[in-house]
Amino acid sequence: MELLNSILSWVMKKRIHQIELFKKYPHEVQNELLEDLIKKSAKTEYGKKYGFGTIENYDHFKNKVPIVNYEGLYPYIERLMKGEQNILWPSEIRWFAKSSGTTNARSKFIPVSQEALDDCHYKGGKDLLSIYFNNYPEAKMFSGKGLVIGGSHQLNQFDKNSNSYYGDVSAVLLKNLPWWAQMVRTPSLDIALMDEWEEKIDRMVEITSNENVTNISGVPTWMIVLIEKMLERNNASNILEIWPNLEVFFHGAVSFTPYEELFKKLIPSPTMRYMETYNASEGFFGIQDQTDSKDMLLMLDYGIFYEFIPFNELDSDNPTILTLEEVEVGKNYAILITTNAGLWRYKIGDTVTFTSVDPFRIRISGRTKHFINAFGEELIIENAEMAIAEACKKTDATIDNFTAGPMYIGDGNKGGHEWIIEFTRVPNDMDRFTKLLDEKLREVNSDYDAKRYKDIALQEPIVHVVPQHTFYNWMKSKGKLGGQHKVPRLANNREYIDQLIAFKTYG
Secondary structure, eight states, X not given: OHHHHHHHHHHHHTTHHHHHHHHHSHHHHHHHHHHHHHHHTTTSHHHHXXXXXXXXXXXXXXXXXXXXXXXXXXXXXXXXXXXXXXXXXXXXXXXXXXXXXXXXXXXXXXXXEHHHIIIIIHHHHHHHHHHHHHHOTTOXXXXXXXXXXXXXXXXXXXXXXXXXXXXXXXXXXXXXXXXXHHHTEESOHHHHTOSOHHHHHHHXXXXXXXXXXXXXEEOHHHHHHHHHHHHHHHTOSSGGGTOTTOOEEEEOSSOSGGGHHHHHHHSOOTXXXXXXXXXXTXXXXXXXXXXXXXXXXXXXXXXXEEEEEEGGGTTOSXXXXXXXXXXXXXXXEEEEEEETTSOOSEEEEEEEEEEEETTEEEEEEEETTBEEOXXXXXXXXXXXXXXXXXXXXXXXXXXXXXXXXXXXXXXXBOOEEEEEEEEEEOOSOHHHHHHHHHHHHHHHOHHHHHHHGGGSSOOOOEEEEEOTTHHHHHHHHTTOOSTTOOOOOXXXXXXXXXXXXXXXXXX
């Protein structure tokens, strides 16, 4: 394994000069990529419908091709799932990434082409390792195994010929990994791809307790579940007693900020490293490339062309559409993508803030549907996570999960926000926690601060503390354990708040 570690780390570093190239020439790379996507798809059904063969530049593309959400593309995706081809993309589509994103029952099925696998998702995985070894030349992660919490996959029941599959994006990637990547991961695929989440966690704990795990990858919330089960089974106080050579956690899907302190306790190593990735069902978008910053480098040569909508124009019938040449640091944008799997000007539902435009670095700020704006306060997930982290830090608390929603004006009540929070360690002063939460929200969000002025429109938040495992059991009751399922952080209605209050009472 030591020899393998040396060889693979050397191979990974070779990619760095190509990354430097798109950092230096971002607009040229993106324009060339768009031209290539249009040319390749000109004879698809979608390409013929929107005249791809006559598109000569970005302005033509912008004027001819509509902006769509999932519902807009679904009729085409449905036909792909039934076995038709050359609809959105010229090469054969045999895999679909199933995504719900939240606890909602409706699932999305995102087409995954071979090009998207090779030139986007796997390229992103290799670049993650390239950047890691470039930043940490002494890394030894290939001297042991990598543990990935994957989802599950199944035969596509909509295809009468049964020659295509769908599953969580992590399962799609695991199933199609190259041989060398299978050699350095654990557990075996039959366990990693089990669809019964609780049994899978138990089996993963059983198998990997005796493995030399040097790196872990997954969603922070579900990784906590696995580690806590591991500690319980092995009667250990921290994970280093079981995996002494653990050196890095590659994480994504939810913000790491609220969980940072908890991971430091679960993995009490001063040399433990954490790297964030932005890998969604629709594509691999960003990688944390600096050791002193959590900002992610926007990856520009993965077969994805980017456009952006200013956050305050999301509900506009004719919003301003910006390219990378036009975005500004510090502003919040919804992302549009055009990809090598046939997603054309597709609204993925995420919002980002640029922290740099030379090179282009981003932070995920939230979801286009996950915010609270019942009173004009425009509270986004990034605000909430910063405030939670600050309040926890100052009250010696560690958080497990949370969600928040509006408390409407009526029956003598002023408007406000209601929070449901599950702690691993409760605050030493709950009233102070609530005040600190409120103060930080006022500091980072001027609209919220204005509405809180003298309690005119918003009163101080109300915080409910629920017992440990409440969120886990709630997700379990909805059949949403593991994989890509995530607790919705914010909602502009009381759907999740009321569900959790009822679950706490009767669950």
